[in-house]
Amino acid sequence: MDAQLANIKKWIVLYPVYINSKKTIAEGRRISTSKACENPTCAEIGDCCSHLKVPFAIEIDKAYPRDFMQRGRVRVLLKREDGTLYNPAITSRKQLMLHIAELVPRHPGRNKKQETASASNAGPSKSGKGGKKKR
Template identity: 40%
Template sequence: MAAAADMYLPSDPSDPKRWICIYPSYLNSRRSIPEGRKIPKDKAVDNPTCAEIRDVCISLGLNCDVEMNKHYCRDLSRDPTFAGRVRVQLRNADGSPSSEQFPHRKALYQYIGSMIPKLKSRISKQGQATATVEDTLVASQQPKKKKGKKRK
């Protein structure tokens, strides 16, 4: 069976068809391992997106390509916000790692998981979320008017 699959894939590791696939579910802390998470929960991220994964790969200088029309097979919800996958070149044409920092895919997954919370888009979203929580706390602490009986 493996021989038949090799017949259709190019033998060159630098060919985009041979690049590794990273689905957002691989890095999602809300998923369990049977649901597709591939890294430890403490290194995973809360609901990552393909754009965030792409941003980290580009900042590392890795070749990557986003395929938004793809879905992870274990993701039953087919939610469009988490749709897509990112293909990343991990090996050069001669088979050597394209980055010495990432000899295998698990190292890349863990690094991406640690870098996504540091993205500017994540920091600004968290700032807005804490501001709305503070606003609701301030609004709830204001004294409310008491309703009494209507007088005739």
């Protein structure tokens, strides 16, 4: 197994952009917006991979070619050397992306971030426009 883990170049590459609902297909999203999640991070994807019991490695020094400002990607191994799957529920890259996109919104670190964001925006949501017209 160590020899297989050393050959990381053959593993599947997952960029967070692939499952980001805020991106368009032209920007690199690979699954439908209804199934995608909002702004996933490499750490969240890695945690989801460990939850799915699939070997993974996070590469922080790498960037997505279409958006090189977004750093990091995750390498994932779906099959053992003998060809058997690590997780029988995940047979392809697409299934892996769908499973991860489903798990990321339930990530423990994510719920706290969203609660603080919604609490700070709790003020009146009135825009500056409207009111009486001046003559």
